[in-house]
Amino acid sequence: MAGNTEDDDDSGTIALEDISEEDRAELEAMVKELRDRMLVRYVKIDDMFVKRDARSITITTSAKNKL
Secondary structure (H helix, E strand, C coil): CCCCCCCCHHHHCCCHHHCCHHHHHHHHHHHHHHHHHHHCCEEEECCEEEECCCCCCEEECCHHHCC
16 A cells, blocks of 8 residues: 555565675674673573573573473
């Protein structure tokens, strides 16, 4: 529908394949760095993962350990 921007909100979104290889490599390196920084906040204790955070502690367990 012409002029309808509510349904076309993602029309400006591009895919990785749409950008140059150089820009894609830079973006992928940034994503890897961010992922690594976030994962470093977790520590494995037995079969649990504990998120280290100065504000709080979040414990994630596997489904078999849930009550």
